[in-house]
Amino acid sequence: MPYSPSPAPLHAAAGPAAADIRLIVTDMDGTLLDEDKRPPAELWTVLELLRERGVLFSPASGRQYATLAQEFSRAADGMVFIAENGTYVVRDGVELSSDPLDPAVVAEVLATVRRLNADGVDVGAVVCGKRSAYVERADEPFLAEVRRYYVENRVVADATAVQDDILKVALFDFGPAERTTAPALARFAGTHQVVVSGEHWVDLMNRTANKGAAIRRLQRELGITPAQTMAFGDYLNDLEMLDAAEWSFAMANAHPEVVRRARHLAPANTDNGVLRTVARVLGLPLPA
Incomplete structure (x- = not known):
């Protein structure tokens, strides 16, 4: 499916009636986390609301699985961790896929x-x-x-x-x-x-390993389509991940190539862009 040469901002009409989102995937550094590498204060509330709606939230990062599991220990049950840039995918301590090097x-x-x-x-x-x-x-x-x-x-x-x-x-x-x-x-x-x-x-x-490949495997296993997938990224290791989601967002301060590849722009990570966008698209009771 072709991509616009410059991503569009999220239209005000987007909301629960416009989007059937089942999977939200986000990079960590430069995307979900703020400039001090901290998660937004509202994250845990958002995760609980998403769980109530049956929306799967998945961190996709170059960080190792142990690091992600520690960072999300308050909400890890049922969460899929896409670690090591997609080379290792784990849910509830069980490996879903891996792609080791020679x-x-x-x-x-x-x-x-x-x-x-x-x-x-x-x-x-x-x-x-x-x-x-x-x-x-x-x-x-x-x-x-x-x-x-x-x-x-x-x-x-x-x-x-x-x-x-x-x-x-x-x-x-x-x-x-x-x-x-x-x-x-x-x-x-x-x-x-x-x-x-x-x-x-x-x-x-x-060559077979990237965040996008991991997401596509996950979509197949769970019966989730790209149209039901939202993805956020800021750097070059996020490009394939954005390709796997029709609701693809580059952060406002992302690498220029990421901005060109995504369908939409989200506010910068320094402005809580991921959660503000999720709240707006899904109509959650949080500042958008």
Whole structure:
């Protein structure tokens, strides 16, 4: 289905009579969370109202499952967590789908990171497994960034030797990842997903893995259509997710490519854009 070159704002007529929404999927950082990485105060009330209406709410993030489960512990029952950019989908502690990397590819990516380090690039790799994230760097500035997204993390001597299913390799670049680290991974782009997921982050996954693919599997399993799906995103790892929803929203402060890809604009994450939009479309008793 074609997309408008510039997304439309949400029309005032949109409301309960205009939208049969069964699934709401949202990115976290830069989308649902505010500038301090905190959820809106009204989130828990909204989640309860959505549950009463039979609407499934699903966080879709580059964060690990353990981090998402901790963040939503107050409302986790029945919630589907789309973790690690779609490579790991879990509901009530049960894996619904996963897409692990070949260990040989993980080793190649880590070798690339080590070469970047030797050339003076301040970058570190996070090897994202089902059970934990694994890092070889142990300096506090790097670990502080890792902890934001990976509550389960371990420092190891050799991340290629861990015994775990590896879902993704995430690279944190203290400089601009789009200009430095992403080009270094360009040789993998022919066979894998190489996605700039934030100003300082680049993720490498299987070509078959992305948030959109995870959502389409979920839609098939639950009998939910794209027309019944609402999705919110702000960065390049959200593009396929927006494609999977007819009610697709770029945040007002999203990456320009995300704004071009989405059907509608939502207010910025700094202005509680996700919940304001959900309230307006579904007619919830919250400020819109």
